[in-house]
Amino acid sequence: MNKPHLHALRKHEILRKKQLISLLFSSGIGVRGDFLKMVYADLRQESRSFPGIPAILFAVSKKTVPSAVRRNRIKRMMREAYRIERSSVIRSSSDEQDGAEAKRLCIVFLFTGRKKTLPELQAFREEIRRLMQGMRLS
Template sequence: MAIKTYSFNKEEKLKSRKMIETLFRDGKAFSVFPYRVIYMHASLHTDKYPVQAGFSVSSRKFPHAVDRNRIKRLGREAYRIQKQSLYDALRESGAQLAVFFIYTDKKIADFDILSRKFSVILEKLTREAVRKD
């Protein structure tokens, strides 16, 4: 059942404060500049989507909300377009992930750069998810 989904629905967004706190406390992390990625295996409340993702940008590095929102929007778009391979691997293994992407650069990157970085990030997440299960 390889349903291709290019959306980023409400159920795919990591919004639970409890889950986010657990993720930051117990999750594993790696960096692919300009992102720091924190992830952990979790039992999510949805069977439809194997990943819940959250995005964050430092208000200290980007004091204007317009800039923070743009960076988050670019990151979500890059993730949305390329997430399918991760979803397929997780569905195959029956695992679920909670993931948080933290933008660490001091300037706004182009979408092309973010897209390339997200392909590396998602490959790494796929390897980690499959290796674990």
């Protein structure tokens, strides 16, 4: 049987519910970087969700990047950068939730860059690392 990849992004880690997404945008904390914006919040955990594992969403506006090919490329690069850099977030969120009521960290990464050239994967990694280290979980 195949062993799961260390940095794989599982299906249960993707934020999909419209209610949670709208609640996250209305009550979440936003942090702006050079070309990414991160919105995050601790939201009430559902009965079937996985504790200690953040729910994640990647978004690129059609207005910001009109080409679907480029939007998909940017989302792939954001996912890859997050996969590599997420181990620090999972550890810190699970350490802080030991005695707290059941909540789940939800994160949205929005691409806000307006330059014609796309940043490299290393730039995405550094930006995501910097944004995630600046999170203040309460």
